[in-house]
Amino acid sequence: MRLSRYFMPVLKETPSEAQIASHRLMLRAGLIRQASAGIYSWLPMGYKVLRRLEQIVHEEQQKANHHPMLMPTIQSADLWRESGRYDDYGQEMLRITDRHDRDMLYGPTNEELITDIFRREVGSYKQLPLTLYHIQWKFRDEIRPRFGVMRGREFLMKDGYNFDLTKEDALHAYNRHMVTYLKTYERMGLQAIPMRADGGPIGGDYTHEFLVLADTGESEVFYDSAVTDLTLGDRVVDYDSVAECQAIMEEFTTPYARTDETHDEAIFAEVPEERRRSARGIEVGQIFYFGTKYSDALNATVQTPDGTNVPVHMGSHGIGVSRLVGALIEANHDENGIIWPEGVAPFPVAIVNLKQGGADTDRVCDELYGALTAAGLDPLYDDREERAGAKFATMDLIGCPWRITVGPRGLKEGKVELTSRRTGESEEMSPEAAIARLKELLANR
RNA sequence: CGGGCUAUAGCGCAGCCUGGUAGCGCGUUCGUCUGGGGGACGAAAGGUCGUAGGUUCGAAUCCUGCUAGCCCGACCA
Structure with a gap:
């Protein structure tokens, strides 16, 4: 690209609203402009980075035989009433009424919609396992959006959903996703540490958050420094191998690594003192296994070989794609500007x-x-x-x-x-x- | 949502207290010089002073309502 013919409006001075490095630099480098609180337009170079991240996510997901699709941003309230989350989600959900006075919402996530698709179209265990995902804009009406794309109201997210016959199969899906996520972040030039986490509003017994260490992170984290030595490197993973995915999951989650929500001083104290670290982290992804929570609520069942109908075991997995742009800059900049890792640079x-x-x-x-x-x-x-x-x-x-x-x-x-x-x-x-x-x-x- | 603050040219700001021609720096355009870390000189374009109303001979300035944005807190990926 010839710069004289490109659209890259850089700023010599920092707009007054930007507090943290990534927000400041994204505005100054002409990556984004604010449209309204927590909502941004992506200018050509910012959009280029965003597409690059999407591409990496797509490639790594499809290696694991997860299928891309696209669900709408606007959803009907009916499904959310059926799952019980229409009331549970509270003010964070942007509620809209259409001209026929029907209750609609701008989706903050897609468990209901994907489960509805599944229950309509899948009836047999023979169609399992199945993992579907999409990369789509979401909206959560944060009380106070801040830090640019790190905590916007509108955000681009990869969210995926696995459907399995048994808990064991679903836990393999969980491990498989952990490996794909580790691969994805590594390709982006980021170290994202899987940490035992809290289920939050989505719920779930098994869940890990992926955190990028950065001073401006919103979460306090505690970890064994051994975990930061781990990399997948060029390892080629057989995603159908239960044992291999399990082994990698164990390798990356055995060293102590937790967010403050699940931090346990007694267990942490067993880590050799010279390896104990506390720091701040930016959450860039999370994986969950939540069993039959949504399949029970929405009656998503499959017929087993012996003819009975059972609810499927599910999990969901998310990567905050737009937030990653901010996280990448938080982790890669100096006083003069951004330092893009080669894998994600808009122009290498x-x-x-x-x-x-x-x-x-x-x-x-x-x-x-x-x-x-x-x-x-x-x-x-x-x-x-x-x-x-x-x-x-x-x-x-x-x-x-x-x-x-x-x-x-x-x-x-x-x-x-x-x-x-x-x-x-x-x-x-x-x-x-x-x-x-x-x-x-x-x-x- | 509670507390604090802001809104004047594309960006950063002054002017407001004490009402009377709307300014500065950067950026932009043109010209000349310059040419290895945001250069110099000269000329120029660009503003319903967030918005609605009020007070006044006269409002960016004083008063009231509204809107938008920012910061702290609670909340959150």
């Missing part, structure tokens, strides 16, 4: 032309732009008529992981400069070498 590499209109610099930039585009590396070319300082400051703010600087000084030696946004380290090399290096560095993207 930026080309900075220090002398716009110079014959040599223009030519080399065009060549780099063409070659990187052809290689699928989606470069952002800063071809504006700006001075070097302004270009560097803008590039630091928007946080592309790699920057190629093309200036007359370096070109005298036939060199351009490749700089890491994260470390600030630079290396001079020929344009051809820079292209080759970037292909290598970004091979996994």
Whole structure:
């Protein structure tokens, strides 16, 4: 993308409403603009990050044979009355009346709707196991929205629902989801620690929250530092293997890791003192097994081999996709701006032309732009008529992981400069070498 | 919802107390110079002062209602 033709309204000053780093930087870098309290428009570069996160979520879910679909944002109140949650949910649910005076609502979640689809269409154990998910906008009418997309009222969420014949099968689904989530966060360049959590309004006996450590997190967390050494890396997981998913779940949940709601000082004290940590965390996902709570309420049953009808065992699982953009920035920024992990950067590499209109610099930039585009590396070319300082400051703010600087000084030696946004380290090399290096560095993207 | 605060140009703010021509910085446009970390000079565009009403010869300024937004708390992914 040529910056001169893009829409990226950056701000030199911080709008007064932004308190925390991610909110400030999302506004300054031109990712979002507020539409009303807790509701945001996603500008092109913010939308690009959001789509990138969605894509990663989709890929990891589908590897586990979970099926994407799309349910509506507006739901009828009837189903919620049937489950009993129309009254339970309280003021957080945005209630709407249509022209025929029917009670509608903007969905805060989709257990009722998905269970209704299931009970209409599935009647036999032979159709199980089944996991369906979607990525859709939700609305929760927070009393006080704040921190930008971290705690908005409208938010994009991946929510999935598993349907299984037995509790054992449903617990495998639980473990399977834990693995897909760990994979998903790792690909985004985030460490999200699964922590034993509280069921909350959705309910459930088995539940883990995934937390990203960050000073501005809303939750206080306690953990054994051993848990932060764990990674899945390149492990290829067989999601049909009950034993393998179980083993990974145990590996990641054996070290002590809990939010303050479930924290137990006595058990925590058994962790060696030098490994005990308390910190703050941002919740970016949660998984639940809740048994037959909704299938009982909504009469979602399947026929077993012996001819009886039994309610299905269910679980639900969520990833806060829009919130993740904020969490990523909280975990990856410095005083100059965002530092995107390579897996999620809106543009993985930026080309900075220090002398716009110079014959040599223009030519080399065009060549780099063409070659990187052809290689699928989606470069952002800063071809504006700006001075070097302004270009560097803008590039630091928007946080592309790699920057190629093309200036007359370096070109005298036939060199351009490749700089890491994260470390600030630079290396001079020929344009051809820079292209080759970037292909290598970004091979996994 | 309780407590506190704010609303003046795209962004950050002053002006209000003590009523009388609507300002500053950044950004934007044009020109000249400049050219490796938000450069300099010159010119210009851009504002129903949140909104409705009241007081007054006259209201951004004083008074009242309303709306929106922000902060703290409770709540929450």
